[in-house]
Amino acid sequence: MQRSFSLVFLSAFLYFVLGFEPTTGVTLILDTHLNNIPSHPQQHSPLAHETEKTLMDSLHAIRERRLDAALDGIETLIGTHPEFRLAQLIYGDLLLSKSQLITSIGNWPNAPRDKILGLREEARQRVKHYLHRPYSILNNRHRNAQELDTLPGYLIRVGKNLGQAVIMDIGQSRFYAFENHGAGIRLRGSYYASVGKNGFPKQSEGDQKTPIGVYLTVGSIPSDKLPDRYGVAAFPVNYPNEWDSRFGRTGHGIWIHGVPSNTYSRPPFSSDGCIAIANEDLLSMKDILAVPNTPVIIAEHVPWIDRREITARHGQFETQFDRWCRDWESQNHSRYAKHYSKEFQNETKNRASWLQSKRNINAEKRHIRVEVSNLSILGYPGERNTLVVIFDQDYRSNNYNRRSRKRQYWRWERNKTREAEDNPKDGVWRIVYEGSF
Structure with missing residues (x-):
């Protein structure tokens, strides 16, 4: 059956969702910042979820004025996912445009305005990632993961014992899962995700904001132990971490969780501070x-940099980290102390008390050996020139042996003039926090 669609609808859709600026009448031009977008979408990777792929193909068909194809795709999508509200909204507008002129997206007079605006923003975020993916795929030789030309600048090194890491890019409403396959870090998947309705960063209990920082998962909660609002599973993280506590940030219960059974996804800013992901993506x-x-x-914005630059960065830092280990073994207190910032503080000690404690302990040692394994180095979002270093430590001496997992925060600090001879560069990495967990 022949279908006819309103070009006014097409014009409005391109403007409100795809970011294309209509001129007078129905002639369309691209907004200036999209002029270099190719006429065909980027090739879908094998990791692209079929649900999002179908949605993006339909939106691209609207962009190319192939509205019959768009309608077919959306019909398929809501047939498999009737709870997908964004797809239902687009479907309704496509049908409505066949019988009347419409001038915006979400032409339902009784629909709550905040709901319509949330769905529009979800569409924008999905399309933005689709058109401006921050990486290219080098190869697909690995069945479940892809090697990329660039990586998030925060992933300086992921230890083999951890094996994986996830990143939430709030500005892009995007959640990335990475795996360490020995030969390097590879992308496991890229997913649309939502965060706190009041944005970020979290500062206090009940502020409905999402924290910014580096956290660790601390377990899982199955669906039969959860209210429906949290979806098929929940994975709590250790907010507040030691860095949050240092700055007096409060609150608890930050999870990565699913969505209610009556919806497929949520608008970009709609949770109470958690990260919410479509149930099928979470699984x-x-x-x-x-x-x-x-x-x-969890970051406001994730910078993507060349893989070779990542390698150079962790090489530079590891030289300093290895020097810390050797200076500790040397039992030269002055050299060891230089690695600790004047702003060092952990749960129980400041710099002076920490160094005095180490001096007292080392006075009883005839020898010290420190071996490090499973080293991970992660940039800390929201903190300039700050790294989180996680590693397994094997400490051995003549009267005490211990294996432990440690976490340190290192910060790049400017050199003073008297240090310039020992450190010809304009700064040095120093420890501002150290503790075991």
């Missing part, structure tokens, strides 16, 4: 999130 990476101590990096 697809359950094996990653269920592993205790999986790093969870």
Whole structure:
């Protein structure tokens, strides 16, 4: 059957959702910042979820004025996912445009305005990632993961014992899952996700904001132990972490969880502070999130940099980290102390008390050996030039041996003039927090 659609609808859709600026009448031009977008979408990767792929194909068909194809795709989508509210909204507008002129997206007079605006924003965020994906795929030789030309700048090194890490890019409403396959870090999946309705960063109990920082998963909660609002599973993280506590941030119960059974996804800013992901997407990476101590990096914006630059960065830092280990073994207190910032503070000690404690302990040692394994180095979002370092430590001496997992925060600090001879660069990495867990 021949279908006819309103070009006014097409014009409005391109403007409100795809970001294309209509001119007078129905002639359309691209907004200036999209002029370099190719006429065809980026090739879908094998990791692209079929649900989002179908939605993006339909939106692209609208962009190309192939509205029959768009309607077919949306009909297929709501046939398999009738709870997908964004798809239902687009479907309704496509049908309505056949019988009347419409001038915006969500032409339902009785629909709550905030709901319509939330769905529009979800569409924008999905399309923005689709058109401006921050990476290219180098190869697909690995069945479940892809090697990329760039990586998030926060993933400096992921230890083999951790094996995986996830990153939430709030500005893009995007949740990335990565795996360490020995030869390097690869992308496991990319998913649309929602965060706190009041944005970020979290500061206090009940502020309905999402924290910014580096966290670790601390377990999992199955669906039969959860209210429906949290979906098929929940994975709590250790907010507030030691850095949050240092700055007096309060609150609790920050989870990565699913969505209610009556919806497929939620608008970008709609949770009470947690990260909410479509149930089928959450289940697809359950094996990653269920592993205790999986790093969870939450950032306002995720910079993507060349893989070779990542390698250079961790090489530069590891030289300094190795020097800390050797200076500790040397029992030269002055050299060891230089690695600790004047702003060092952990749960029980400041710099002076920490160093005095180490001096007292080392006075009883004839020798010290420190071996480090499973080293992970992660950039800390929201903190300039700050790294979180997680590692297994094997400490041995003549009268005490201990294996432990440690976490340190290192910060790049400017050199003073008298240090310039020893450190010709304009700064040095120093420890501002150290503790075991």
